[in-house]
Amino acid sequence: MPEAAQRELTFLAAITAALKEEMARDAAVMVLGEDVAVGGPFGATRGLAEEFGTARVVNTPISEGAVMGVAVGAAVLGRRPVVEIMFIDFITLAMDQLVNQAAKLHYMSGGQLRVPLVVRTQCGATGSYAAQHSQCLEAWFLHVPGVKVVMPATPADARGLLKAAIRDDNPVLFIEQRGLYWSKGAVEEGEAGIVPLGRAAIRRGGEDVTVVALASMVSEALSAAGQLAEEGISAEVIDPRSLHPLDLETIAESVKKTHRLLIVHEAVAQGGVGAEVAMQAQLAAFNYLDAPVRRLGAPFTPVPYSPVLERGYVPNAAAIVATVQQLMRE
Amino acid sequence: MAAKSQLDGGTAQALLETMWTIRLFEERVTELCGTNEIPGLTHVGIGQEAVAAGTCSVLRRDDYVYGSHRCHAPAIAKGADLGRLMAELAGRSGGYCAGKGGSMHIVAAEVGFLSGTGVVGGTLPLAVGSALVCRDHGRGQVVMVFFGDGAAQAGLFHESLNLASLWELPVIFVCENNGYAEFTPLSAHTKVERLASHATTYAIPCRTVDGNDVGAVRQAAAEAVETARGGGGPGFLECLTYRLRGHYVGDPAKYRELSEVGEWKKKDPLQRFLEVVARHALLTAEEVEAVERQARERVEAAAQTALASPPPTIDQTESHVYA
Numbered sequence: 064m065p066e067a068a069q070r071e072l073t074f075l076a077a078i079t080a081a082l083k084e085e086m087a088r089d090a091a092v093m094v095l096g097e098d099v100a101v102g103g104p105f106g107a108t109r110g111l112a113e114e115f116g117t118a119r120v121v122n123t124p125i126s127e128g129a130v131m132g133v134a135v136g137a138a139v140l141g142r143r144p145v146v147e148i149m150f151i152d153f154i155t156l157a158m159d160q161l162v163n164q165a166a167k168l169h170y171m172s173g174g175q176l177r178v179p180l181v182v183r184t185q186c187g188a189t190g191s192y193a194a195q196h197s198q199c200l201e202a203w204f205l206h207v208p209g210v211k212v213v214m215p216a217t218p219a220d221a222r223g224l225l226k227a228a229i230r231d232d233n234p235v236l237f238i239e240q241r242g243l244y245w246s247k248g249a250v251e252e253g254e255a256g257i258v259p260l261g262r263a264a265i266r267r268g269g270e271d272v273t274v275v276a277l278a279s280m281v282s283e284a285l286s287a288a289g290q291l292a293e294e295g296i297s298a299e300v301i302d303p304r305s306l307h308p309l310d311l312e313t314i315a316e317s318v319k320k321t322h323r324l325l326i327v328h329e330a331v332a333q334g335g336v337g338a339e340v341a342m343q344a345q346l347a348a349f350n351y352l353d354a355p356v357r358r359l360g361a362p363f364t365p366v367p368y369s370p371v372l373e374r375g376y377v378p379n380a381a382a383i384v385a386t387v388q389q390l391m392r393e
Numbered sequence: 394m395a396a397k398s399q400l401d402g403g404t405a406q407a408l409l410e411t412m413w414t415i416r417l418f419e420e421r422v423t424e425l426c427g428t429n430e431i432p433g434l435t436h437v438g439i440g441q442e443a444v445a446a447g448t449c450s451v452l453r454r455d456d457y458v459y460g461s462h463r464c465h466a467p468a469i470a471k472g473a474d475l476g477r478l479m480a481e482l483a484g485r486s487g488g489y490c491a492g493k494g495g496s497m498h499i500v501a502a503e504v505g506f507l508s509g510t511g512v513v514g515g516t517l518p519l520a521v522g523s524a525l526v527c528r529d530h531g532r533g534q535v536v537m538v539f540f541g542d543g544a545a546q547a548g549l550f551h552e553s554l555n556l557a558s559l560w561e562l563p564v565i566f567v568c569e570n571n572g573y574a575e576f577t578p579l580s581a582h583t584k585v586e587r588l589a590s591h592a593t594t595y596a597i598p599c600r601t602v603d604g605n606d607v608g609a610v611r612q613a614a615a616e617a618v619e620t621a622r623g624g625g626g627p628g629f630l631e632c633l634t635y636r637l638r639g640h641y642v643g644d645p646a647k648y649r650e651l652s653e654v655g656e657w658k659k660k661d662p663l664q665r666f667l668e669v670v671a672r673h674a675l676l677t678a679e680e681v682e683a684v685e686r687q688a689r690e691r692v693e694a695a696a697q698t699a700l701a702s703p704p705p706t707i708d709q710t711e712s713h714v715y716a
């Protein structure tokens with residue numbers, strides 16, 4: 064097999080590439096959102112309107128609830144809408160249409176209707192955007208049967224998972240962490256780089272402890288693993304990539320080998336994805352665990368504005384190192 | 394012109410003071426964003442000062458105000474302390490919100506400025522709820538809520554107008570129609586040309602005014618406030634204005650024609666009011682000059698206060714989550 068062509072892209076450019084490719088491939092794909100026809104505030108949709116026209120790259124008013132519903136109504140008739148919710152914080156306004164309509168129509172219709180919808184949104188505490196522009200809310204959607212939830216950590220996965228999400232026949236919430244937008248990485252071209260939903264990636268192999276890290280926490284976990292290696296602690300870092308479906312098998316296999324598990328996310332620890340992963344992992348590998356499963360997340364507070372407080376709020380490599388050290392003593 | 398010449402010297406001086414203060418404050422804010430003393434997403438309303446200055450000039454101290462994400466001006470016009478406001482923008486412990494809120498989330502409860510919002514349209518129903526309490530107080534208090542033209546396409550806007558009308562609440566909706574929501578013109582958001590006509594739909598008395606004419610804004614606000622104070626229910630004011638700067642500090646605003654910006658510069662509300670003041674001899678040249686100088690001094694003092702205030706300490710993160 065010839066080696067797939069690769070290029071170096073930022074996370075944002077990888078998103079744009081995926082949208083472009085899928086729009087070119089399938090005329091049913093359309094993009095809707097505030098200012099998407101002029102690229103959006105971060106430029107993720109830049110160039111799409113020029114290439115595909117404003118009938119497929121649709122600027123909307125500030126009407127998140129109605130726009131989400133419009134996308135659902137278009138999806139049941141065969142379109143593949145990609146709705147952009149500018150900040151995940153504003154998804155609250157579209158919650159009814161996403162949770163009560165999009166997530167349930169396939170089920171309630173006994174399978175007659177399909178909702179091949181992607182909701183792209185971004186999250187995370189960077190740049191002092193404060194409490195209404197910084198939240199990580201992925202855990203809410205794990206509680207809603209009918210919705211898939213994806214959180215890429217690398218440009219390659221941003222492209223590969225977005226392509227898979229667009230081709231999926233279900234509502235997929237695609238969460239981009241703003242802090243990753245300008246990170247760079249090799250991205251494949253063509254069909255090669257498609258990443259199926261529900262497959263974790265082992266970012267670093269290890270023997271002593273499993274660290275499951277989400278989105279921007281992957282690089283923090285990797286740098287923590289580097290530091291831990293110097294102390295003789297070998298950490299395996301797993302990036303689940305999609306939260307539902309979750310690749311429990313990869314996580315459980317790792318835990319059976321390492322006997323210890325830590326889950327790290329930027330979202331508030333309480334009620335977060337860590338709780339669900341811990342639950343599933345202990346059921347799958349209880350007999351192999353040598354210590355209680357641990358989780359690391361933000362404190363139970365809204366995101367503070369002041370840069371000093373914001374910096375202290377987000378978990379980092381040092382906190383991961385400290386938590387693993389503690390876990391190794393247990 | 395009638396309304397303008399009705400202004401007395403004292404009122405003119407107060408309006409000019411507020412407008413200069415807002416203008417100079419936001420220019421200083423812009424500078425401090427440039428030097429990273431002010432972080433985050435900061436929206437200034439340079440060019441829109443007449444709206445907040447005119448409307449808030451007819452409010453009492455015990456009235457309440459809510460803002461949008463572009464909320465420095467109404468906070469200042471309601472009497473917020475400039476030093477604490479600037480300190481908040483700089484994320485300092487001496488800020489109104491102890492450095493936890495920032496530019497979009499100003500709360501200056503001591504002067505009745507109840508909140509800005511990062512979520513467009515988010516304060517509209519809050520204003521309706523506060524008006525419910527004002528009605529029950531029976532002291533003739535009113536609530537004023539500021540929002541942009543972009544918010545008028547949000548579901549909550551329509552639900553809020555309907556509730557205020559249905560319950561005959563003392564709330565005045567002030568639409569700062571600056572023609573743009575982020576990077577797109579209003580015409581790309583709605584076919585409704587006069588946003589005030591939404592108020593008509595909900596049976597709320599409304600006016601569309603030149604939002605760069607502080608006298609006209611004040612006059613229209615006075616009428617709406619008087620009605621609301623007297624138990625006559627809500628009012629709606631659409632103020633036609635323009636933001637002379639980008640959507641946020643740092644936005645190069647390339648989506649607008651320079652000629653358009655140039656036209657609006659000629660209608661700068663501050664310059665226009667200075668002309669009115671001079672034409673009707675409402676203040677002497679010395680008085681006018683003193684107003685500007687004092688505003689400049691107050692803003693500079695505020696900046697110094699802000700920068701002298703220490704950043705919050707990490708242990709403050711977990712305070713104020715619950716009362």
Ligand SMILES: Cc1ncc(C[n+]2csc(CCOP(=O)(O)OP(=O)(O)O)c2C)c(N)n1
Pocket residue numbers: 097125127149153156461462463511512513514540541542543544545569571573574575640
């Ligand atoms: C619910 C929601 N959707 C989107 C945004 C992003 N956003 C911030 S300001 C803005 C435009 C608001 O326009 P307008 O209401 O006219 O106020 P202006 O900025 O002109 O003062 C948008 C879309 C937001 N903050 N909240």
